[in-house]
Amino acid sequence: MGAIDYYRRMREASSRSSKAAGFGIEALPRIARGEGSYLVDARGRRYLDGSGGPAAFSIGHGNREVNAAIAAQLERVACGYRYLFTSEALEELTALVLRLAGGDFEHVVYTSSGSEAVESAMKLALQYFDACGAPERRHFIARERSYHGNTLGALSVSGFAERRRPFEGSLLDVSFVSAANAYRPPAGVAPADRIDHWAAELDARIRSIGPQRVAAFMFEPVVGAAGGAVPAPPGYAAAIAAVCRRHGVLLIADEVMCGAGRCGSWRALEADGVVPDVMTVAKGLAGGYIPIGATLLRRGIGAAILARHGAFMTGHTYSGHTTACAAALAVQRLIERDGLIARVRERGPRLLEELRERLEPIAAVGDVRGRGYLIGIELVRDRATKLPYEPQRAVAQAVARHAFEHGLIVYPCAGNAGEGRGDTLIVAPPYNASDAELEELVEKLSASLAATLARSRRRA
Ligand SMILES: Cc1ncc(COP(=O)(O)O)c(C=O)c1O
Numbered sequence: 001m002g003a004i005d006y007y008r009r010m011r012e013a014s015s016r017s018s019k020a021a022g023f024g025i026e027a028l029p030r031i032a033r034g035e036g037s038y039l040v041d042a043r044g045r046r047y048l049d050g051s052g053g054p055a056a057f058s059i060g061h062g063n064r065e066v067n068a069a070i071a072a073q074l075e076r077v078a079c080g081y082r083y084l085f086t087s088e089a090l091e092e093l094t095a096l097v098l099r100l101a102g103g104d105f106e107h108v109v110y111t112s113s114g115s116e117a118v119e120s121a122m123k124l125a126l127q128y129f130d131a132c133g134a135p136e137r138r139h140f141i142a143r144e145r146s147y148h149g150n151t152l153g154a155l156s157v158s159g160f161a162e163r164r165r166p167f168e169g170s171l172l173d174v175s176f177v178s179a180a181n182a183y184r185p186p187a188g189v190a191p192a193d194r195i196d197h198w199a200a201e202l203d204a205r206i207r208s209i210g211p212q213r214v215a216a217f218m219f220e221p222v223v224g225a226a227g228g229a230v231p232a233p234p235g236y237a238a239a240i241a242a243v244c245r246r247h248g249v250l251l252i253a254d255e256v257m258c259g260a261g262r263c264g265s266w267r268a269l270e271a272d273g274v275v276p277d278v279m280t281v282a283k284g285l286a287g288g289y290i291p292i293g294a295t296l297l298r299r300g301i302g303a304a305i306l307a308r309h310g311a312f313m314t315g316h317t318y319s320g321h322t323t324a325c326a327a328a329l330a331v332q333r334l335i336e337r338d339g340l341i342a343r344v345r346e347r348g349p350r351l352l353e354e355l356r357e358r359l360e361p362i363a364a365v366g367d368v369r370g371r372g373y374l375i376g377i378e379l380v381r382d383r384a385t386k387l388p389y390e391p392q393r394a395v396a397q398a399v400a401r402h403a404f405e406h407g408l409i410v411y412p413c414a415g416n417a418g419e420g421r422g423d424t425l426i427v428a429p430p431y432n433a434s435d436a437e438l439e440e441l442v443e444k445l446s447a448s449l450a451a452t453l454a455r456s457r458r459r460a
Helices: 002-022 064-076 089-103 113-129 152-156 161-167 191-211 237-245 269-273 303-310 322-337 339-359 394-406 435-459
Strands: 031-034 037-040 046-049 104-113 139-143 175-177 212-220 249-253 276-281 293-297 365-370 374-377 409-418 419-428
Touching: 002 113, 002 139, 031 212, 046 435, 064 322, 089 104, 089 293, 104 113, 104 303, 113 152, 113 212, 113 249, 113 276, 139 191, 152 161, 152 175, 161 409, 175 191, 191 237, 191 293, 212 237, 237 249, 237 269, 237 365, 249 269, 293 303, 322 339, 322 419, 339 374, 339 435, 374 394, 374 435, 394 435, 419 435
Parallel strands: 139 175, 139 212, 212 249, 249 276
Antiparallel strands: 031 037, 037 046, 104 293, 276 293, 365 374, 374 419, 409 419
Protein backbone atom coordinates (compact mmCIF):
# COMPACT_ATOMS: atom_id res chain seq x y z
CA MET A 1 0.00 0.00 0.00
CA GLY A 2 1.37 3.41 -0.94
CA ALA A 3 1.60 6.25 1.53
CA ILE A 4 -0.96 8.24 -0.44
CA ASP A 5 -3.44 5.35 -0.17
CA TYR A 6 -2.69 5.06 3.51
CA TYR A 7 -3.43 8.72 4.22
CA ARG A 8 -6.46 8.77 1.92
CA ARG A 9 -7.84 5.75 3.76
CA MET A 10 -7.25 7.40 7.12
CA ARG A 11 -9.08 10.51 5.94
CA GLU A 12 -11.95 8.49 4.53
CA ALA A 13 -12.24 6.41 7.69
CA SER A 14 -12.23 9.61 9.69
CA SER A 15 -14.87 11.29 7.57
CA ARG A 16 -17.06 8.13 7.51
CA SER A 17 -17.04 7.82 11.25
CA SER A 18 -17.32 11.56 11.83
CA LYS A 19 -20.45 11.45 9.70
CA ALA A 20 -21.75 8.43 11.56
CA ALA A 21 -21.13 10.20 14.85
CA GLY A 22 -23.03 13.23 13.62
CA PHE A 23 -20.09 15.56 13.21
CA GLY A 24 -20.72 16.22 9.52
CA ILE A 25 -18.59 15.34 6.53
CA GLU A 26 -14.82 15.75 7.01
CA ALA A 27 -15.46 17.29 10.41
CA LEU A 28 -13.58 16.37 13.52
CA PRO A 29 -15.09 17.25 16.87
CA ARG A 30 -14.03 20.68 18.06
CA ILE A 31 -11.95 20.56 21.24
CA ALA A 32 -13.32 22.69 24.07
CA ARG A 33 -11.28 21.93 27.18
CA GLY A 34 -9.17 19.43 29.06
CA GLU A 35 -9.81 18.15 32.57
CA GLY A 36 -7.08 15.86 33.88
CA SER A 37 -7.26 12.56 31.98
CA TYR A 38 -10.26 13.75 29.92
CA LEU A 39 -10.78 15.94 26.89
CA VAL A 40 -14.16 17.52 26.28
CA ASP A 41 -15.46 18.60 22.87
CA ALA A 42 -17.69 21.53 22.00
CA ARG A 43 -20.76 19.27 22.14
CA GLY A 44 -19.88 18.27 25.69
CA ARG A 45 -18.69 14.74 24.83
CA ARG A 46 -15.95 13.48 27.12
CA TYR A 47 -12.98 11.41 25.93
CA LEU A 48 -10.69 9.51 28.26
CA ASP A 49 -7.16 10.16 27.00
CA GLY A 50 -5.87 6.59 26.88
CA SER A 51 -2.90 7.37 24.69
CA GLY A 52 -2.02 10.99 25.41
CA GLY A 53 -2.77 11.58 21.71
CA PRO A 54 0.44 10.09 20.25
CA ALA A 55 1.86 9.35 23.73
CA ALA A 56 2.48 13.03 24.49
CA PHE A 57 0.33 14.21 27.37
CA SER A 58 2.20 12.89 30.39
CA ILE A 59 0.24 14.65 33.16
CA GLY A 60 -3.18 15.04 31.58
CA HIS A 61 -4.86 18.25 30.54
CA GLY A 62 -5.73 21.63 32.03
CA ASN A 63 -3.32 21.36 34.93
CA ARG A 64 -3.70 24.62 36.88
CA GLU A 65 -0.21 24.59 38.32
CA VAL A 66 1.41 24.22 34.91
CA ASN A 67 -0.91 26.79 33.36
CA ALA A 68 -0.06 29.24 36.15
CA ALA A 69 3.69 28.72 35.60
CA ILE A 70 3.22 29.38 31.87
CA ALA A 71 1.10 32.47 32.54
CA ALA A 72 3.65 33.78 35.07
CA GLN A 73 6.44 33.40 32.53
CA LEU A 74 4.37 35.16 29.85
CA GLU A 75 3.68 37.99 32.28
CA ARG A 76 7.42 38.53 32.69
CA VAL A 77 8.55 37.85 29.10
CA ALA A 78 7.54 35.24 26.50
CA CYS A 79 11.01 34.65 25.16
CA GLY A 80 14.54 35.93 25.47
CA TYR A 81 16.31 34.99 22.26
CA ARG A 82 18.97 32.41 23.08
CA TYR A 83 21.93 34.23 21.47
CA LEU A 84 21.19 37.33 23.55
CA PHE A 85 19.91 35.97 26.86
CA THR A 86 19.79 32.97 29.10
CA SER A 87 16.81 32.63 31.48
CA GLU A 88 15.94 31.24 34.88
CA ALA A 89 13.53 28.77 33.25
CA LEU A 90 16.16 27.45 30.82
CA GLU A 91 18.87 27.20 33.47
CA GLU A 92 16.66 25.44 36.01
CA LEU A 93 15.21 23.09 33.40
CA THR A 94 18.70 22.17 32.20
CA ALA A 95 19.89 21.39 35.73
CA LEU A 96 16.76 19.34 36.41
CA VAL A 97 16.93 17.40 33.13
CA LEU A 98 20.60 16.55 33.67
CA ARG A 99 19.85 15.35 37.21
CA LEU A 100 16.81 13.30 36.13
CA ALA A 101 18.63 11.75 33.17
CA GLY A 102 21.41 10.56 35.50
CA GLY A 103 24.10 8.68 33.64
CA ASP A 104 26.85 10.93 32.52
CA PHE A 105 25.13 13.64 30.51
CA GLU A 106 26.66 17.08 30.35
CA HIS A 107 24.84 19.22 27.76
CA VAL A 108 21.21 19.80 26.77
CA VAL A 109 20.37 21.31 23.38
CA TYR A 110 16.74 22.44 23.10
CA THR A 111 14.40 22.14 20.12
CA SER A 112 10.70 22.65 19.47
CA SER A 113 9.78 19.09 18.46
CA GLY A 114 10.90 15.48 18.47
CA SER A 115 11.94 15.60 14.81
CA GLU A 116 14.17 18.60 15.50
CA ALA A 117 15.68 16.79 18.50
CA VAL A 118 16.54 13.88 16.18
CA GLU A 119 17.95 16.27 13.56
CA SER A 120 20.06 17.84 16.28
CA ALA A 121 21.26 14.43 17.47
CA MET A 122 22.36 13.60 13.92
CA LYS A 123 24.02 16.97 13.30
CA LEU A 124 25.78 16.96 16.66
CA ALA A 125 27.14 13.46 15.97
CA LEU A 126 28.52 14.73 12.65
CA GLN A 127 29.84 17.92 14.24
CA TYR A 128 31.52 15.87 16.99
CA PHE A 129 33.44 13.75 14.49
CA ASP A 130 34.39 16.81 12.50
CA ALA A 131 35.67 18.41 15.71
CA CYS A 132 37.61 15.23 16.55
CA GLY A 133 39.36 15.16 13.18
CA ALA A 134 37.31 12.24 11.81
CA PRO A 135 35.13 14.07 9.25
CA GLU A 136 34.84 10.91 7.14
CA ARG A 137 32.44 9.47 9.74
CA ARG A 138 29.24 10.58 7.96
CA HIS A 139 27.10 7.47 7.76
CA PHE A 140 24.11 6.57 9.94
CA ILE A 141 22.75 3.13 10.70
CA ALA A 142 19.19 2.73 11.97
CA ARG A 143 16.60 -0.05 12.17
CA GLU A 144 13.71 -1.36 10.17
CA ARG A 145 10.32 -0.61 11.70
CA SER A 146 11.39 2.58 13.43
CA TYR A 147 10.15 6.16 13.39
CA HIS A 148 12.35 9.11 14.20
CA GLY A 149 10.42 12.04 12.76
CA ASN A 150 9.14 13.82 9.70
CA THR A 151 11.88 16.25 8.67
CA LEU A 152 14.08 14.95 5.85
CA GLY A 153 16.99 13.91 8.11
CA ALA A 154 14.79 12.30 10.74
CA LEU A 155 12.72 10.57 8.06
CA SER A 156 15.95 9.32 6.46
CA VAL A 157 16.79 7.31 9.59
CA SER A 158 13.21 6.06 9.93
CA GLY A 159 12.48 2.51 8.84
CA PHE A 160 8.88 3.36 8.01
CA ALA A 161 8.19 2.69 4.32
CA GLU A 162 4.69 4.18 4.28
CA ARG A 163 5.89 7.55 5.55
CA ARG A 164 9.11 7.59 3.46
CA ARG A 165 7.78 6.58 0.06
CA PRO A 166 6.84 9.98 -1.46
CA PHE A 167 10.24 11.36 -0.49
CA GLU A 168 12.48 8.50 -1.64
CA GLY A 169 15.31 9.75 -3.76
CA SER A 170 15.88 12.81 -1.61
CA LEU A 171 16.51 11.05 1.68
CA LEU A 172 19.98 10.49 3.14
CA ASP A 173 21.72 7.22 2.37
CA VAL A 174 21.12 5.36 5.65
CA SER A 175 21.75 1.63 6.32
CA PHE A 176 19.06 -0.34 8.09
CA VAL A 177 19.45 -3.41 10.29
CA SER A 178 16.66 -5.62 11.62
CA ALA A 179 14.13 -4.56 14.21
CA ALA A 180 14.43 -6.41 17.52
CA ASN A 181 10.91 -7.60 18.18
CA ALA A 182 10.27 -10.55 20.48
CA TYR A 183 6.79 -11.16 18.95
CA ARG A 184 8.11 -11.15 15.37
CA PRO A 185 11.64 -12.53 15.81
CA PRO A 186 14.10 -13.39 13.03
CA ALA A 187 13.23 -16.69 11.33
CA GLY A 188 15.44 -19.68 12.07
CA VAL A 189 17.23 -18.16 15.07
CA ALA A 190 16.86 -19.94 18.43
CA PRO A 191 15.50 -17.64 21.18
CA ALA A 192 18.75 -17.92 23.17
CA ASP A 193 20.76 -16.79 20.14
CA ARG A 194 18.70 -13.73 19.15
CA ILE A 195 20.72 -11.08 20.98
CA ASP A 196 23.97 -12.41 19.47
CA HIS A 197 22.25 -12.52 16.08
CA TRP A 198 21.19 -8.85 16.20
CA ALA A 199 24.56 -7.72 17.60
CA ALA A 200 26.42 -9.69 14.90
CA GLU A 201 24.22 -8.12 12.20
CA LEU A 202 25.08 -4.61 13.41
CA ASP A 203 28.75 -5.51 13.74
CA ALA A 204 28.83 -6.91 10.20
CA ARG A 205 27.03 -3.85 8.82
CA ILE A 206 29.52 -1.47 10.44
CA ARG A 207 32.40 -3.54 9.07
CA SER A 208 30.90 -3.64 5.57
CA ILE A 209 30.49 0.15 5.47
CA GLY A 210 33.88 0.62 7.10
CA PRO A 211 33.96 1.54 10.81
CA GLN A 212 35.87 4.74 10.08
CA ARG A 213 32.90 5.92 7.93
CA VAL A 214 30.11 5.31 10.45
CA ALA A 215 29.03 8.18 12.69
CA ALA A 216 26.18 6.70 14.71
CA PHE A 217 23.62 3.99 15.23
CA MET A 218 20.14 5.25 16.16
CA PHE A 219 17.37 3.27 17.79
CA GLU A 220 14.24 3.64 19.90
CA PRO A 221 14.65 1.73 23.19
CA VAL A 222 10.91 1.09 23.02
CA VAL A 223 9.66 1.42 19.44
CA GLY A 224 6.61 3.67 19.22
CA ALA A 225 4.48 4.37 16.15
CA ALA A 226 6.40 2.11 13.75
CA GLY A 227 6.09 -1.01 15.87
CA GLY A 228 3.29 -0.46 18.32
CA ALA A 229 5.21 -0.17 21.63
CA VAL A 230 7.92 -2.78 21.18
CA PRO A 231 10.47 -2.83 24.04
CA ALA A 232 14.01 -3.91 23.23
CA PRO A 233 14.35 -7.53 24.40
CA PRO A 234 16.45 -7.89 27.60
CA GLY A 235 20.16 -7.71 26.81
CA TYR A 236 19.69 -6.16 23.36
CA ALA A 237 20.62 -2.58 24.24
CA ALA A 238 23.76 -3.62 26.15
CA ALA A 239 24.86 -5.86 23.26
CA ILE A 240 24.47 -3.18 20.59
CA ALA A 241 26.09 -0.57 22.87
CA ALA A 242 29.13 -2.86 23.10
CA VAL A 243 29.26 -3.19 19.30
CA CYS A 244 29.10 0.60 18.87
CA ARG A 245 31.80 1.14 21.49
CA ARG A 246 34.07 -1.41 19.81
CA HIS A 247 33.93 0.55 16.55
CA GLY A 248 33.92 4.09 17.98
CA VAL A 249 30.37 4.58 16.65
CA LEU A 250 28.08 6.85 18.69
CA LEU A 251 24.94 5.29 20.15
CA ILE A 252 21.89 7.55 19.78
CA ALA A 253 18.81 6.60 21.79
CA ASP A 254 15.66 8.24 20.45
CA GLU A 255 13.48 8.62 23.53
CA VAL A 256 11.12 11.19 22.02
CA MET A 257 8.17 8.93 22.81
CA CYS A 258 9.47 6.48 25.41
CA GLY A 259 11.49 8.93 27.54
CA ALA A 260 10.70 11.47 30.28
CA GLY A 261 9.20 8.82 32.54
CA ARG A 262 6.73 7.15 30.17
CA CYS A 263 8.37 3.74 30.67
CA GLY A 264 8.74 3.98 34.46
CA SER A 265 12.21 5.53 34.60
CA TRP A 266 13.17 8.99 33.37
CA ARG A 267 15.22 7.43 30.58
CA ALA A 268 13.66 4.31 29.11
CA LEU A 269 17.17 2.85 28.67
CA GLU A 270 17.78 2.99 32.43
CA ALA A 271 15.91 -0.32 32.61
CA ASP A 272 18.50 -1.83 30.26
CA GLY A 273 21.46 -0.48 32.26
CA VAL A 274 22.72 1.41 29.21
CA VAL A 275 23.77 5.05 28.85
CA PRO A 276 23.82 6.23 25.22
CA ASP A 277 26.19 8.89 23.87
CA VAL A 278 23.32 11.03 22.64
CA MET A 279 19.65 10.89 23.52
CA THR A 280 16.53 12.71 22.43
CA VAL A 281 13.42 13.45 24.45
CA ALA A 282 10.33 15.49 23.57
CA LYS A 283 6.71 14.47 24.00
CA GLY A 284 6.59 13.95 27.74
CA LEU A 285 9.02 16.76 28.52
CA ALA A 286 6.37 19.48 28.71
CA GLY A 287 3.54 16.96 28.37
CA GLY A 288 1.98 18.77 25.40
CA TYR A 289 1.51 22.10 27.23
CA ILE A 290 3.97 23.83 24.89
CA PRO A 291 6.08 22.19 22.15
CA ILE A 292 9.64 21.48 23.30
CA GLY A 293 12.22 18.77 22.72
CA ALA A 294 15.82 18.26 23.77
CA THR A 295 18.99 16.46 22.75
CA LEU A 296 21.27 15.36 25.57
CA LEU A 297 24.99 14.81 25.08
CA ARG A 298 27.14 12.53 27.17
CA ARG A 299 30.21 13.98 28.90
CA GLY A 300 33.01 14.82 26.50
CA ILE A 301 30.93 15.06 23.31
CA GLY A 302 29.71 18.62 23.73
CA ALA A 303 33.05 19.69 25.18
CA ALA A 304 34.87 18.42 22.07
CA ILE A 305 32.47 20.35 19.81
CA LEU A 306 32.70 23.54 21.85
CA ALA A 307 36.49 23.39 22.04
CA ARG A 308 36.79 23.15 18.26
CA HIS A 309 33.75 25.04 16.90
CA GLY A 310 32.66 27.22 19.82
CA ALA A 311 28.94 26.42 19.42
CA PHE A 312 26.44 23.66 18.66
CA MET A 313 25.51 24.30 15.04
CA THR A 314 21.92 23.13 15.19
CA GLY A 315 19.80 25.95 16.60
CA HIS A 316 16.51 27.44 15.44
CA THR A 317 14.85 30.75 16.28
CA TYR A 318 12.78 29.23 19.08
CA SER A 319 15.31 26.73 20.46
CA GLY A 320 15.22 27.08 24.24
CA HIS A 321 12.08 29.27 24.05
CA THR A 322 11.69 30.71 27.53
CA THR A 323 7.99 29.92 28.01
CA ALA A 324 8.42 26.41 26.59
CA CYS A 325 11.21 25.87 29.14
CA ALA A 326 8.95 27.22 31.91
CA ALA A 327 6.22 24.75 30.87
CA ALA A 328 8.65 21.81 30.81
CA LEU A 329 10.11 22.87 34.17
CA ALA A 330 6.64 22.99 35.75
CA VAL A 331 5.69 19.60 34.29
CA GLN A 332 8.94 17.93 35.35
CA ARG A 333 8.77 19.41 38.85
CA LEU A 334 5.21 18.19 39.27
CA ILE A 335 6.15 14.69 38.04
CA GLU A 336 9.04 14.56 40.51
CA ARG A 337 7.14 16.03 43.48
CA ASP A 338 4.17 13.68 43.04
CA GLY A 339 6.31 10.57 42.47
CA LEU A 340 4.61 9.96 39.12
CA ILE A 341 7.46 7.98 37.56
CA ALA A 342 7.37 5.56 40.49
CA ARG A 343 3.60 5.35 39.95
CA VAL A 344 4.17 4.37 36.28
CA ARG A 345 6.86 1.85 37.27
CA GLU A 346 4.59 0.19 39.83
CA ARG A 347 1.22 0.48 38.08
CA GLY A 348 2.49 -0.22 34.52
CA PRO A 349 3.00 -3.99 34.92
CA ARG A 350 -0.47 -4.28 36.52
CA LEU A 351 -2.07 -2.35 33.65
CA LEU A 352 -0.30 -4.68 31.21
CA GLU A 353 -1.57 -7.72 33.11
CA GLU A 354 -5.13 -6.35 33.30
CA LEU A 355 -5.13 -5.72 29.55
CA ARG A 356 -3.73 -9.20 28.88
CA GLU A 357 -6.37 -10.88 31.03
CA ARG A 358 -9.20 -8.79 29.67
CA LEU A 359 -8.23 -9.14 26.00
CA GLU A 360 -7.25 -12.82 26.12
CA PRO A 361 -10.76 -14.01 25.04
CA ILE A 362 -10.60 -11.83 21.90
CA ALA A 363 -9.03 -14.17 19.34
CA ALA A 364 -7.64 -11.34 17.21
CA VAL A 365 -5.45 -10.02 20.03
CA GLY A 366 -2.09 -11.58 19.23
CA ASP A 367 0.21 -9.78 21.64
CA VAL A 368 0.01 -7.31 24.52
CA ARG A 369 3.46 -5.93 25.38
CA GLY A 370 5.17 -2.79 26.56
CA ARG A 371 7.02 -1.05 29.33
CA GLY A 372 5.51 1.26 31.95
CA TYR A 373 2.69 3.27 30.38
CA LEU A 374 3.72 2.57 26.78
CA ILE A 375 1.73 -0.54 25.89
CA GLY A 376 1.05 -2.05 22.47
CA ILE A 377 -1.74 -4.39 21.45
CA GLU A 378 -1.14 -6.24 18.20
CA LEU A 379 -4.13 -7.51 16.23
CA VAL A 380 -3.82 -10.57 13.99
CA ARG A 381 -6.10 -12.63 11.79
CA ASP A 382 -4.72 -15.83 13.26
CA ARG A 383 -3.17 -16.00 16.71
CA ALA A 384 -1.31 -19.25 16.00
CA THR A 385 0.40 -18.08 12.81
CA LYS A 386 0.48 -14.33 13.71
CA LEU A 387 -0.92 -13.63 10.24
CA PRO A 388 -1.72 -9.91 9.97
CA TYR A 389 -4.93 -8.47 8.52
CA GLU A 390 -4.98 -7.12 4.97
CA PRO A 391 -4.02 -3.44 5.06
CA GLN A 392 -7.21 -2.39 3.21
CA ARG A 393 -9.26 -3.42 6.23
CA ALA A 394 -7.55 -0.82 8.43
CA VAL A 395 -8.52 -2.79 11.51
CA ALA A 396 -6.54 -0.76 14.07
CA GLN A 397 -8.00 2.45 12.64
CA ALA A 398 -11.50 1.02 12.91
CA VAL A 399 -11.00 -0.01 16.54
CA ALA A 400 -9.55 3.41 17.44
CA ARG A 401 -12.47 5.13 15.70
CA HIS A 402 -15.00 2.99 17.54
CA ALA A 403 -13.24 3.73 20.83
CA PHE A 404 -13.18 7.47 20.02
CA GLU A 405 -16.88 7.47 19.30
CA HIS A 406 -17.42 5.78 22.66
CA GLY A 407 -15.26 8.20 24.60
CA LEU A 408 -11.76 6.68 24.61
CA ILE A 409 -8.63 7.85 22.79
CA VAL A 410 -6.07 5.19 21.78
CA TYR A 411 -3.37 5.49 19.13
CA PRO A 412 -3.69 3.22 16.07
CA CYS A 413 -0.54 2.24 14.14
CA ALA A 414 -0.26 0.36 10.87
CA GLY A 415 2.47 -1.48 9.02
CA ASN A 416 4.46 -3.05 11.85
CA ALA A 417 4.44 -6.48 10.19
CA GLY A 418 5.97 -5.14 6.97
CA GLU A 419 4.64 -4.35 3.46
CA GLY A 420 1.94 -2.12 4.93
CA ARG A 421 0.50 -4.99 6.96
CA GLY A 422 0.13 -5.09 10.72
CA ASP A 423 -2.31 -3.47 13.12
CA THR A 424 -1.47 -2.23 16.58
CA LEU A 425 -2.99 0.08 19.15
CA ILE A 426 -0.89 2.05 21.58
CA VAL A 427 -2.14 2.66 25.10
CA ALA A 428 -0.25 5.46 26.86
CA PRO A 429 -2.30 7.12 29.60
CA PRO A 430 -1.22 10.15 31.65
CA TYR A 431 1.12 9.16 34.49
CA ASN A 432 -1.35 10.60 37.01
CA ALA A 433 -4.44 8.78 35.70
CA SER A 434 -6.36 7.33 38.65
CA ASP A 435 -7.02 3.61 39.14
CA ALA A 436 -10.66 4.19 38.23
CA GLU A 437 -9.62 5.90 34.97
CA LEU A 438 -7.27 3.03 34.10
CA GLU A 439 -10.11 0.58 34.74
CA GLU A 440 -12.36 2.63 32.46
CA LEU A 441 -9.62 2.51 29.82
CA VAL A 442 -9.37 -1.31 29.98
CA GLU A 443 -13.16 -1.63 29.96
CA LYS A 444 -13.78 0.69 26.99
CA LEU A 445 -10.89 -0.68 24.97
CA SER A 446 -11.95 -4.29 25.38
CA ALA A 447 -15.53 -3.34 24.44
CA SER A 448 -14.33 -1.50 21.31
CA LEU A 449 -12.07 -4.36 20.28
CA ALA A 450 -14.81 -6.93 20.78
CA ALA A 451 -17.43 -4.86 18.90
CA THR A 452 -15.18 -3.88 15.98
CA LEU A 453 -13.61 -7.28 15.50
CA ALA A 454 -16.96 -9.03 15.65
CA ARG A 455 -18.16 -6.63 12.92
CA SER A 456 -15.04 -7.19 10.85
CA ARG A 457 -15.35 -11.00 11.18
CA ARG A 458 -18.94 -10.82 9.94
CA ARG A 459 -17.71 -8.88 6.89
CA ALA A 460 -14.83 -11.31 6.21
C1 LIG B 1 10.51 8.00 18.57
C2 LIG B 1 10.09 9.26 17.90
N1 LIG B 1 11.03 10.09 17.42
C3 LIG B 1 10.71 11.25 16.82
C4 LIG B 1 9.40 11.63 16.65
C5 LIG B 1 9.07 12.94 15.98
O1 LIG B 1 8.56 13.83 16.95
P1 LIG B 1 7.65 15.08 16.48
O2 LIG B 1 6.40 14.52 15.94
O3 LIG B 1 7.47 15.86 17.76
O4 LIG B 1 8.46 15.84 15.48
C6 LIG B 1 8.38 10.79 17.13
C7 LIG B 1 6.97 11.16 16.93
O5 LIG B 1 6.09 10.38 17.05
C8 LIG B 1 8.74 9.59 17.76
O6 LIG B 1 7.81 8.75 18.23
